[in-house]
Amino acid sequence: MSTATAERTRPAVFAPWDDPDATPLIEFRGVTKRFGDFTAIDDLTLDIYAKEFFALLGPSGCGKTTMMRMLAGFETPTEGSIHLSGQDIGRVPPNRRAVNMMFQNYALFPHLSVWENIAFGLKREGREKGEIDERVTEMLRLTRLEKFARRKPHQISGGQRQRVALARSLAKAPKLLLLDEPLGALDKKLREETQFELMDIQEKTGTTFVIVTHDQEEAMTVASRVAVMDEGRIVQVATPPVIYEQPASLYVADFIGDVTIIEGTARRAEGGYTVEWAEGQPPLRVRSGLDLAEGARCHVAIRPEKVEIHRNRVEDDNVLKGTVIDIGYLGNLSTYHVRLADGRVVKAQNFNTERDTRQPFTWEDEVWINWTAGCGVLLER
Amino acid sequence: MRRLAVIALPYLWLLALFLVPFVIVLKISLSDIAVAIPPYTPTLDLSEGWAGIRDFLSGLDFENFVFLTQDDLYWRAYLSSVWIAFVSTLITLAIGYPIAYGMARAAPEWRPTLLMLVILPFWTSFLIRVYAWIGILSSDGILNRVLMDLWIIDAPLQILNSTNAVYVGIVYTYLPFMVLPIYATLEKMDDALLEAAEDLGASRLGAFWLVTWPLSRGGVVAGCFLVFIPAIGEFVIPSLLGGSDTLMIGKVLWEEFFSNRDWPVASAVAIILLLILIVPIVLFQRNEQKQREREG
Amino acid sequence: MNRFSWFNATSLTLGFAFLYLPMVILVIYSFNASQLVTVWGGFSTRWYGELLRDEAFLDAAWVTVRVAVLSSTLATVLGTLAALTLVRMGRFRGRTLFSGMIYAPLVMPEVITGLSLLLLFIGIGLDRGIFTVVLAHTTFSMCYVSVVVSSRLATFDRALEEAALDLGCTPAQAFRLVTLPIIAPAVISGWLLAFTLSLDDLVIASFTTGPSATTLPIKIFSAVRLGVSPQINALSTILIGMVAIGVIAASLATKRRAVLAERDTRAAERAEG
Numbered sequence: 001m002s003t004a005t006a007e008r009t010r011p012a013v014f015a016p017w018d019d020p021d022a023t024p025l026i027e028f029r030g031v032t033k034r035f036g037d038f039t040a041i042d043d044l045t046l047d048i049y050a051k052e053f054f055a056l057l058g059p060s061g062c063g064k065t066t067m068m069r070m071l072a073g074f075e076t077p078t079e080g081s082i083h084l085s086g087q088d089i090g091r092v093p094p095n096r097r098a099v100n101m102m103f104q105n106y107a108l109f110p111h112l113s114v115w116e117n118i119a120f121g122l123k124r125e126g127r128e129k130g131e132i133d134e135r136v137t138e139m140l141r142l143t144r145l146e147k148f149a150r151r152k153p154h155q156i157s158g159g160q161r162q163r164v165a166l167a168r169s170l171a172k173a174p175k176l177l178l179l180d181e182p183l184g185a186l187d188k189k190l191r192e193e194t195q196f197e198l199m200d201i202q203e204k205t206g207t208t209f210v211i212v213t214h215d216q217e218e219a220m221t222v223a224s225r226v227a228v229m230d231e232g233r234i235v236q237v238a239t240p241p242v243i244y245e246q247p248a249s250l251y252v253a254d255f256i257g258d259v260t261i262i263e264g265t266a267r268r269a270e271g272g273y274t275v276e277w278a279e280g281q282p283p284l285r286v287r288s289g290l291d292l293a294e295g296a297r298c299h300v301a302i303r304p305e306k307v308e309i310h311r312n313r314v315e316d317d318n319v320l321k322g323t324v325i326d327i328g329y330l331g332n333l334s335t336y337h338v339r340l341a342d343g344r345v346v347k348a349q350n351f352n353t354e355r356d357t358r359q360p361f362t363w364e365d366e367v368w369i370n371w372t373a374g375c376g377v378l379l380e381r
Numbered sequence: 382m383r384r385l386a387v388i389a390l391p392y393l394w395l396l397a398l399f400l401v402p403f404v405i406v407l408k409i410s411l412s413d414i415a416v417a418i419p420p421y422t423p424t425l426d427l428s429e430g431w432a433g434i435r436d437f438l439s440g441l442d443f444e445n446f447v448f449l450t451q452d453d454l455y456w457r458a459y460l461s462s463v464w465i466a467f468v469s470t471l472i473t474l475a476i477g478y479p480i481a482y483g484m485a486r487a488a489p490e491w492r493p494t495l496l497m498l499v500i501l502p503f504w505t506s507f508l509i510r511v512y513a514w515i516g517i518l519s520s521d522g523i524l525n526r527v528l529m530d531l532w533i534i535d536a537p538l539q540i541l542n543s544t545n546a547v548y549v550g551i552v553y554t555y556l557p558f559m560v561l562p563i564y565a566t567l568e569k570m571d572d573a574l575l576e577a578a579e580d581l582g583a584s585r586l587g588a589f590w591l592v593t594w595p596l597s598r599g600g601v602v603a604g605c606f607l608v609f610i611p612a613i614g615e616f617v618i619p620s621l622l623g624g625s626d627t628l629m630i631g632k633v634l635w636e637e638f639f640s641n642r643d644w645p646v647a648s649a650v651a652i653i654l655l656l657i658l659i660v661p662i663v664l665f666q667r668n669e670q671k672q673r674e675r676e677g
Numbered sequence: 678m679n680r681f682s683w684f685n686a687t688s689l690t691l692g693f694a695f696l697y698l699p700m701v702i703l704v705i706y707s708f709n710a711s712q713l714v715t716v717w718g719g720f721s722t723r724w725y726g727e728l729l730r731d732e733a734f735l736d737a738a739w740v741t742v743r744v745a746v747l748s749s750t751l752a753t754v755l756g757t758l759a760a761l762t763l764v765r766m767g768r769f770r771g772r773t774l775f776s777g778m779i780y781a782p783l784v785m786p787e788v789i790t791g792l793s794l795l796l797l798f799i800g801i802g803l804d805r806g807i808f809t810v811v812l813a814h815t816t817f818s819m820c821y822v823s824v825v826v827s828s829r830l831a832t833f834d835r836a837l838e839e840a841a842l843d844l845g846c847t848p849a850q851a852f853r854l855v856t857l858p859i860i861a862p863a864v865i866s867g868w869l870l871a872f873t874l875s876l877d878d879l880v881i882a883s884f885t886t887g888p889s890a891t892t893l894p895i896k897i898f899s900a901v902r903l904g905v906s907p908q909i910n911a912l913s914t915i916l917i918g919m920v921a922i923g924v925i926a927a928s929l930a931t932k933r934r935a936v937l938a939e940r941d942t943r944a945a946e947r948a949e950g
Contacts, residue, residue, distance in 0.1 A: 074576055094579040095587075101580045107573035110675070111595045120591075121581030154675075172581065383849070388766055388775075391759035391819065395778040398816040402793035405800055419799055476695070479688030486680045487689070495689070497928055502696055505920045506877050508894050508901075509913040513699035516706060516905045523702060556696065572680070614786025616880055621901065631788045638792060638884075648796070651789045662784050 015239075016049040017225065023086070025050040025208055026071070026176065031080035033066055040066040042232040043080070050175075053202050053209045055223035057216060059255075063232040064212045068178050071210065072101045085175065095124070100174040104181045106165035108153040114164050115140075115149040121172045139167040142201060159190050166198075170205060179211040183218060195221050216256050220244070228252050244303075250379050253301040258335070260307075260346045266298045266378070273378060275300050278342045285317045288378035299379045306375035307348035309336055309367050311360075316370035322346065324365045336361060338369055410648035411441035421645050445649035454633070455650065459657060461628040465544065466612035469551035473608050474601065476552060477559030481600075482593075484560070485567035492568070499564075503557050511550050511621050518546050518622070542624035550618040555611070559604040566600030567593070599672040606665035614654060630654055700917055707910035724911040734896060734912065741876060741893040744807060748814035749871035755815065756822025756871070757864055763823065764830040782820045790817055791884030798885060805887030813885040814875040821874060822867035829863035 016022035024047035033041040040063045048054045056064040069075045070082060073094030081088050089097060100121070108117055118139050122132045140146045143163040148156050153164065162182065169177055182198065183191045199222055202209050213219050219226050220240040227237045228251075236248040247253035250261065262284065264277030273290075274283040275298060284300050292298060313319060325345070326337035336348045348369050350360070361367060412421040423440030449455045484495045502510060517523045518541040525537040540546050570593065578588035616631035623629065630650065638647040707725075711718025728734055759779055766772075782790060794813045798805055837859070841851035857864075879894035886892065893912075900906050 072576075072580055074579075094576070095582045095584055099580075101577070103573045103577055105571075105573065107571060107577040109574060109577070109592060120578070120583075124582030124587070168577075168581070384766060387758050388762045388769060391755045391762060391823070392771070392775055394755055394816070394819070395759075395775070398794065398797070398812060399778050399782060400774075402797035405796045406789070406793045409796060476692065479684075480692035483681075483685035483689040483692070486682070486685050488681065493928075497924065498693055498696070501921070501924055502700070504873055504924060505700070505917050506894070506913070508877065508879055508897055509703070509916060510699070512897070512901050512905075512909065512913065513703045515901065516910075517699060517702060519905070553695070553699070556692075560692075610784050611786070614788055616786075616788050617898075621898075631786060634788045634792070635880075644796070647792060651792055654786060655789060658784065658786070665784075 014051070014224065016052070017047070022049060024048060025052075025085060026210075027081075027083040028067075029081045029083070031070070031077045031082060033063075033070065033075060034078045039232050041070075041077075044232070044234060046227065046234060046237065048208065048210060050208050051206055053199065053211070053222055053224045055219035055226045056210065056212045056229060057214070057219040057226050057255075058229035059214060061231075062229040064229050065180065067229075068101070068180055068210065068212045071176065072099055072178055073097050098172075098175040099178065100169040100172055100176075101178040101180065102165050102169040102182050105185060106153075106161050108161060108164055108168070110153055113150055113152055114145060114156070117153070117164055118168045118171050120168065125172065135171055139171050142170070142204070143167040158185060159194065162186060162194065166201065170201075170207065173205075174207065176208045176210065179209060181213055182211065184213075184215075191218070192221075198222055220256070228255060245377075247301065247377060247379070249381055250299055250301070253377065253379060258304050258347060259301050260304065262300045262302075262344065262346075264298060264300065266292045266294070266296045268294055272373065273298070275378070278340075278344070281320065281340070281342065282318075284376065285373040286376045286378045287373045290378050290380065292378075292380065296380075299381075301377045301379055302346070302371060302375065304335055304347035304349040305333075307346065307369050307371045309338070309348040309350055309361065309369050311365075311367060313368045314370055317373040318376070319368060319370045320346070321366070321368055324361050324363055324367055327359065327361070327363065329359070334359060336367075338367060406648045406651055408441070409645055410445055410652050411443065412645045413440070413442075413444065414643050414645050419644070420642060445645050446653070448646065449649055449653060454628075455630075455653075458628040458630045458633045459653065462613045462615075462630040463657070465547060465551070465627075465629060466609050466615075469548050469555070469612055470605050470609045472548060473552045473555055473559045474605060477556055477604060478563055478597075478601070480556075481560045481563035481567055484564050485570070496564070499557050499560050507554060508617060510554050511618055514546065514550055514553065514622060515541060518549065541622060542627075544623065544627045546622035546624075547619050547627055547629070550622045551608070551612050551615065554618065555608040558607040562603040562607065563597055563600040566597045570596055599668065599675070602668045603665070603672070606661055606668070610658060610661050610665065613658060703910055704914045704917060707907070707914040709907065709910075712907065724907040725915075728908050728911045728915075731908070733891075734893075734908075737891050737893045737896040740807060740890050744810050744814060744882075744890075744892060745872050745875035748811045748818060748875045749868050751811070751815040752819040752822050752871040753864060753868040756819040756867055757826050759819060759823035760825075760827035760830055764827050779820050779823050782817045783824065785817075787878070787880035788884075791881040794881070795884040805885060805890075807886075807890045809885045809887070810882050810890060810892065813881050814871075814878060817881065818871035818874045821870050822864075825867040825870060826860060826863045829860050833859065 016024075026046075026048040028044050028046040031041055031044045032039065042063075044067070056067060058064050066075060070077055073089070073092060073096075077090055082090050084097070084099065089099075109120065112120065115136055118136045119132050122135055127135075136149075137146075140149055143166055145160060145163055145167065148160060148164075153161055156164070162185070166182070179198075183194055186194060195218060198209075211219070211222065220243070223240060225237060225239055226243050228235045228243065230251055236243060236252050238246075238248075243252065244256055247256065253259050254261065262275070262277050264275035264284065266273045266275055267283070269285065272285070272287040273292065274285050276283045277300070286300055308314075308316075313321075320340055322338035322340045324336050325339045328335040328337075331352070333349050333351045336350065337345050338348055339345050346369060409421055412423060414420060415422045423437050480499070484492060484499070487495055515522075519525075520537040520539060520541065522541065524540070525534075528534045529537065540549075574592050574596070575588050578592045579585070583591055614631045615629060616635055619627050619629040619632045620635070623632070634647055634650045634654070637643050637650060708720050708722065709717055710721035710723060759775075763776060763779065791813070794809075794816070795805075798809050798812075803809055833856070837855050838851050841855045842848065846854060877894065878892075879898050882892045883895055883898075886895070897909055897912065900909055
């Protein structure tokens with residue numbers, strides 16, 4: 001599946017979070033969850049809308065799994081309430097919720113066949129046999145598993161198991177599907193293919209997906225919105241481009257993608273600030289709408305692909321001189337680690353647009369790096 | 382050379398002290414009782430060469446096995462052994478499963494201690510563990526006195542020297558054999574499977590019957606065979622706790638040998654007992670094989 | 678989720694009460710002054726004194742210990758070799774028969790094992806006594822040892838042995854310096870198992886012993902056939918006490934080792950980071 005198809009599944013108009021009249025499907029209202037002295041979730045408020053593909057992103061122990069387990073009903077909030085379609089579900093047991101979950105490592109029943117695994121939830125609803133047959137067949141077709149219906153989980157591949165787990169959790173047509181690290185057990189190539197497949201299935205079924213992951217690339221690829229979490233709090237909720245280009249804090253900037261961070265003192269200037277950061281170096285110019293006090297401590301975050309690297313000095317908002325100390329060659333691009341006069345290292349990326357096995361720069365080369373005032377991000381904390 | 386020595390030593394030992402004795406039992410079961418030393422005929426006399434072997438072979442017959450079918454004591458003893466072992470196995474399962482289940486659901490830091498508590502009785506003398514019940518079950522024993530003090534019964538129950546006491550003895554001594562394999566399968570089970578069942582709409586009890594129970598079946602089957610197989614040939618428990626009407630084949634064999642000194646019949650009893658045991662042993666092996674395949 | 682339910686707690690409590698109450702009662706009544714075993718006549722250690730003065734019991738205990746030490750040691754050597762044969766020697770002629778002979782004694786009723794060995798000893802004209810009991814015990818307990826050791830050997834990483842060979846060991850040195858120390862815990866538990874089985878055995882010893890060598894289980898059995906005896910209560914308490922101390926000491930030692938190992942690992946990590 002190509003990126004072009006993926007683009008098609010993301011119509012630009014889908015943004016219910018910007019619509020003040022839209023009613024969210026899920027509402028977290030001041031939710032806190034404690035285990036003994038440990039606070040896993042700290043006074044969290046969040047809305048998720050119908051048909052969203054919502055990602056909870058963060059390192060292990062940040063509380064994202066606890067949030068998901070509260071949605072599934074395996075944990076109850078210590079304080080606050082969780083609403084699903086306007087109904088408080090805080091105390092509803094997992095077997096009475098219109099919510100299903102795709103478990104990490106899938107939790108397929110080893111003693112049941114693929115068919116029986118998918119039919120498990122339908123049988124619990126006491127549906128008629130014909131109806132169950134029809135629905136299971138539909139699910140098998142959706143996940144391209146028709147040929148494996150009679151096999152046991154240990155007789156199929158990892159990728160197929162992943163699809164069985166997805167089919168099983170979708171069979172009951174839940175209002176909300178939770179996916180706990182759904183692609184974590186797959187190798188890189190299969191994982192990338194499956195990401196697009198997941199998006200496609202989400203589109204076809206119109207189900208709201210909430211995915212938990214620690215893999216930022218995965219979250220950015222599949223999600224309509226990403227919530228970045230840290231120590232039981234949500235640090236930022238936004239669409240992937242906003243998360244990447246306008247991180248709300250140092251933590252988000254650092255967690256998502258590659259970044260160089262320079263600390264300094266802010267001075268007001270036209271359209272933003274200048275940041276003094278080292279003796280004998282020109283101050284950095286940053287465009288920003290942030291309201292900082294004169295002389296406040298602040299940080300400038302610069303993505304490596306926004307930094308150009310040249311052999312000679314060029315005119316730009318920010319121009320610095322340095323020495324190449326490390327080169328990471330990735331095929332399509334190269335990352336240069338450039339050491340400045342004060343010892344600080346700034347990363348710069350160059351696309352390898354020409355088919356040339358020799359690199360334009362090599363170790364110990366004297367180079368100039370530059371970026372425009374709009375490319376750096378000014379951060380308070 | 383070294384390879385040969387490693388193999389040969391245990392191999393020869395087992396040939397001499399396991400296989401040869403077994404062949405002797407088979408041979409004596411086909412012989413006749415005699416007032417002599419050893420108390421059976423024929424005996425193999427190799428000094429007479431081929432004629433000796435021919436005489437020897439012609440002296441063997443299935444007379445003892447025919448005798449076993451004629452005297453109803455024997456087949457009743459076999460049946461009763463199998464029945465007692467079967468009932469005891471079911472009771473042991475009913476008591477052992479909840480224990481194994483409780484252990485598997487206890488906090489992980491408690492599990493080694495609980496496991497040790499289950500294994501500990503296994504290290505203490507089997508004989509003493511059976512003996513402990515004599516003082517409890519006898520007519521003036523502790524159980525009867527407690528029940529009478531509580532006004533539950535007026536007259537002491539006659540439990541000791543009855544088949545019920547044998548059930549108690551077998552369940553008590555073999556309980557760890559039931560608990561351990563079941564615990565092993567339950568402990569390995571992924572909790573996420575139960576959560577998945579609940580997530581898909583099963584109640585707690587439903588999740589138990591649809592997921593936990595079928596997945597622990599391997600352990601249950603193993604535990605049942607580990608109790609059933611040795612219980613059939615049990616001697617100590619029926620002779621200490623059982624009554625005169627408790628028929629078990631291990632006891633019959635013992636008496637045939639030590640009291641009646643009828644070695645050929647005792648050997649025939651042993652051979653039939655082994656034939657009876659082959660069925661559950663083969664089934665047990667197949668279950669183990671299946672377990673291993675499922676895991677590997 | 679709260680997994681440990683009220684039902685779990687109850688079944689564990691009742692289960693362990695069932696397992697341990699009979700032994701606790703036995704221990705309590707061993708300190709009963711009364712001759713009548715079911716009536717409490719005050720605390721006394723009288724039966725322990727009588728037991729220790731009873732020559733027949735002391736003799737039987739001594740016979741039993743000698744048999745157990747000899748047979749378990751022999752069984753450990755043979756059982757370990759058998760485990761190596763099963764796990765390491767690949768295919769050889771008669772392997773099926775061999776593994777059959779290893780597993781069969783585990784499920785063979787004791788009366789049959791005892792009977793067959795007795796018939797063998799009579800057949801070859803061996804005088805019955807301590808020696809024949811040792812032979813008999815070694816035979817069935819070596820099978821238990823080999824099961825314990827082979828399950829450890831099956832999970833043993835052969836790359837360790839290959840590393841030893843790569844670093845210049847002969848195969849024999851690799852076994853002695855690498856394999857044996859690693860499987861040692863399994864070999865030791867095999868020995869303990871064989872020792873306990875031998876201490877415990879009544880049926881096979883009854884068949885294979887002669888009038889000169891009465892083991893403790895045989896003595897206990899003939900005493901308790903007639904009912905409860907306070908002396909046997911005292912003896913049982915001593916045996917239960919020894920096992921309890923042994924097992925608890927062993928588990929404490931294991932725990933201590935685990936704690937120390939963890940502390941070392943943490944110290945090493947701290948030193949590195």
